[in-house]
Amino acid sequence: MARYFSRGQMLRLEPEVRSLVNALCDKLLRSTDGPLDVNTAYSCLTSDTITQYAFGDSTGFVAQPGWEPNYRAPLQTFLDTVYVWKFFPFLLNIIRIAPYIAKYISGDIGLLMREMFEVIPARIQKAIEARERGEAEANIWTDMLESPLLPPEEKTAYRLAGDGFALMFAGTETTASMLTLITYYLLAQPATRQRLEDEIKDMDPRNLSWVALEQKSPYLGAVILEGLRLGHGLSSRAPRVPRDEDLVYRKGGYEYVIPRGTPIGMTSVHVHLNEDIFPDAEKFMPERWLDENGQRRHDLEKYLMAYSRGSRMCQGINFAYCVLYVVTAAMTLRVMPRMSLYKTTEEDVKYDHDLALAQPKRGTTGVWVTIS
Template identity: 30%
Template sequence: MKWHVDCIALHTVYLSPLANIPGPKLAALTYLYEAYYEVWLGGQYFKRVAEMHRQYGPIIRVTPNEVHWNDPEFLDTVYPTTGRKTDKPVWFAKRTGTPYSIVSTPNHDLHRRRRNALNSFFSIASIRRLNVVMKQYVNKMLARMEATAKHASDPVLQFHHMFKACASDVITIYAFGECFGFMELPDFGWPFFESTDKFFFLTHLFFLIPGLVNLAQNAPSWLVRALLPGLAELRDRQEWWLRKVREIRSSPNPERVKSTIFEGILNSTLPPEEKTDVRLASEAQLVIFAGEGTTAYSLTCALYHLLANPPELAKLKEELAASGLDPNEVPSIADVEALPFLSAVIQEAVRLHPGVMARQVRISPEVPIVYADKKTGREYVIPPGTVTSMSPLDTHMNEDAFEDAYEFKPQRWIENPKLARYFHGFARGSRNCVGMTLARREMAIILAAIFLKYDVYRGQEGPTLELYETERGRDIDANSDYIIPAPAKGSHGLRVRIRH
């Protein structure tokens, strides 16, 4: 038995087709190397991977069957738009917890069919139908800010709580036609979001112990509450989503389905097994997780950087003033689409703080991937079926692509539009983020509405915002990777004092 194990180890490290890829021998030998950093140390493998690139170069082997690059010029090869099929590994669905959604679909062709059924829901024309809803909820947000300033004994607000509540209500209305009303709750519904975060904190365990995700997703509610009480609020949301799917499907009103995410799926040519309640609920869960979490995170980071960099905020306020927008009105989607510096602010915030931290894994099922290391001149051939990946944060912190990469410089996107070829904030290729058009416009409306009304506090009168006990390294930068970024332990997130 020991001889057999030794032979497998020998082959994995020294004789496999990936044996010539640089990297630590332990990472090539066993998935437990990754598990040590992700499970034991808590979402820290992204830092180790960055160290490995500094030590070994732009191509490394991070697991027995995964090759990772830190080369912005190679993005379009790893993530092609056309010309090559792109699969995902089967285990990815177990890690995400949304096994039947487009983001977890392993097969290239099935992914294309599922995505085509959703594309119209996220078109610009469809998103513009959200104008009224967005304005309604941004007005609620501004009212909560004003109430905090006027009535709180210490008018400090945890903005990531409010942003997540606002984004969640908007995307849930868009998907289902109704929502939980988190913006109406004194705590912005934070227990629900804490439960979702705890689910993400389990993602590395889901990969290490595959049966755990089935327990979290499919076990009876009473068992989840007994064994995983931190997920109880999330289970309530999941049951609500499933119940609403059934209500929408069985509604006698034909207009009911047309106002939801399910119109494209139910009216598509997808076979019946693709239209089950469970699959539709899984798709909705993905859209809501992405629409509330990543959008709120990017908004939080953008607001922090604008308040921490008053000269950049002054440029934004100058653009807003020149636009002729009414400071007492929430702008429309069409209004914010015409503001280039605001778009650059959002692009730069997402570059510095991508809302999805996980290595974006792909598989080329039919053809090899060939990589030439420019510095060494060495060529590597990655055989079909190998898991390949790049990480948004690695790409965005690469000084070869972004000068002064750690600094917040929105102007870089205006001065050099070609930098867009290195942008990895909403994934790339045929599996890029289906909701990025909605996310960009929602963030733009919220930031424009805030800074049409507020300025950074410099001792003056009037509506102002001031950072309160917020540090970038502790409260804003990613300190752990649980698919979503997490701040340092003990962080209270972005806190801002509001004055009127």
């Protein structure tokens, strides 16, 4: 899949992202009849974006009259069970019967199950049939179907639907959560938002360019990096096994050797909230990513673990950055001047516990806003 998420490919996707972002801003500016959960709005956008790209068929959540249905609540319900599957793996046998009962399940779980076992497999099957007729354009699924590295049992619609669901999940919830956290801090810290607005105010808010924003808006980049740092991304302990060497940990007068072959794991939270690397680590301070000349400090970026690092880095990182840049700039210029927080505090976005993705404390209801 990697080449379909390259930077060049994302630049070709950018007009579709821009169109959806403009539609989202227009819809938000019409939403003046009461408080709304901004995470839900962002979830609708990110669902539309990833499904349009991966399947050529958007979920259409932004275009619908309201904000329901969407995948935010179903995906959160899925996250709530992540440790059940981890510590009781025999329960995964339940998945074998899930396709047969999906149509009888209602509510959030029913919506998610129908997407997993009906909608996505149907989209994959459509790609398979188009390929067999010689009508398929090159895309993620045709490449996987033609790959000599995959055996036939890995190329069924049911099997590839698992990859489709992974794309939808990763492309929806993580980016929406990061946008929500960034929005909270820009609204809660007016000086931060004003500095950002002053930097990008001369840009056309309806025709924003990811490349131009990266090149001309170092403070916007700093805001996004700080959002990724405090959002943490995949916060669970990513497992690794050093196969060929012992790992030696040293700090001060302390030394410990981890023998090769030992499974180890570390969460991004340990790095992102490390006071030795990020002083006042709990604070949202975009300035930490800029040097004395206001330019980006690339030396700190090696400590950003929101998308992991190295050979296991998230391959959707360019997709995420494209969306984060365009959405944050458009919201800052078009919507945030008329947006205010509603019964929301820092506790509603601050890291409290891990459910694969970073979670705020239980009982929080999200980031709510009003639009005048």
